[in-house]
Amino acid sequence: MGLYYLIRAENAYKNGWIIVGCIHTPEDVTAIIHQGILPTHVIHLIAPFHPPINELIYCKVHAEWPIYRRRIFHIRHLFSKVLVEVYLQQKSLDKIIIECVNASKLRSGPNFIKPRIIIFGPRGSGRKTQARMLAAKLNLVYINFEYLICQAWTSESELGNKLRECKSEVCFHSELMAQVINKRILEDDCLENGWVLTGFPYTVNDLKLLDTLDTPPSRIIFLDIDINICMERIRHRRYNIYTGSVTNIKEQPEVAIKKELKIHLKDDERYVQSEVNKTNFQVNISQS
Known part of the structure; x- marks a missing residue:
């Protein structure tokens, strides 16, 4: 988690960053990818006494080599699209540094994630409106979970x-919803x-399960809004019982006469207040 904040510091964003000595297993790679830490280049320094990575028969190598090979093989596979090999041989430190710099320049990084x-x-916060606007602006796919679960x-x-x-x-089965x-x-x-x-998510457990998704969210946005504003929006909100369209009867009072409009069951003020309390609890958990 400390690495996550370090690379998001202002100077790291501006100048770039180099990570050394913190990736030892494939699990380490998976963890940093899930945190959104995506290197543009991964340089593998290959020592002269190590046999080729695809060598199946080993002799006269130290006892830990088989474990190292298994780990490095999977690490290389996970970073295959951005991997650069630098063979140390009998080269001087200055020459190795130059090779690393050149390798970084010669190879482009991954496409934009x-x-x-x-x-x-909570209901009335404008989450769907903001999501649709964001989807239109960035050409994203908008997913309404209520519709998706149906x-x-x-x-x-x-x-x-x-x-x-x-x-x-069904709402108590977080794994199924995930x-x-x-x-x-x-x-x-x-x-x-x-x-x-x-x-x-609906619950704290739902929130924790987000990290288990194959492509977990890169951003979670919480709309912090005055509950009174939510209540005011919902108080005048009506749904067409045939089409599902939404109308604000305060802004369009004439529509309420022409169409058959009803209050959504989830627009009850007690339900909204409960949703606000639940959402605030989720945010506190996610930040702790």
Whole structure:
């Protein structure tokens, strides 16, 4: 976690950074990638006494070499697109430094990482509006979890069957809901364009499970808003019972007469207050 904050310091953003001595296992690589730490170059210094990395038969090597080889092989694989090899041989330190600098210049870094964003806040906070605007601005895929879970629920699939077995208690099964999201964000449009999600997480456990996704969120945005503003927005909000469209009857009182509009069950003020308390608790947990 300390590394996460170090590379996001202003001077690191401006000048770039070099990480040395903190990656020893494939698990270390996975951990830094999940934190959004993505090097443009990975330089592997190969000592002259090490046999080739693809050598299957070893002799006259130190006892720890097989463990090192297994680890370095997987580390190299994870960094394969940005990997640069520098053979030390009998070269001087100055020459090795020059080779490392040249290798860094000759090879371009990875493509821009597509945004993976979660926006959450209580009803009336404008989370869906902000998500749609962000999706339009950055050409992201907008995922409404409430709609997504309904699609998964009605689908004739193994996951759909599991959701239906939970009946009304599906919101207590964080692992299943995470599977629904994981399946969606691994589809081609999300992988190619990035995505912005609303309606999830519900609980602290949901929040913790976000790190288990194959492409976890790179940003989580909490909309900190006065509860009174949320209540004011919801108080005048009505839904068309046939189309699901939303109308503000304070701004468009004439529409309320022409259409059959109802209050959404989740727009009850007690529900919203409970959602605010829950969201604030989630934010405190995520920052601790």
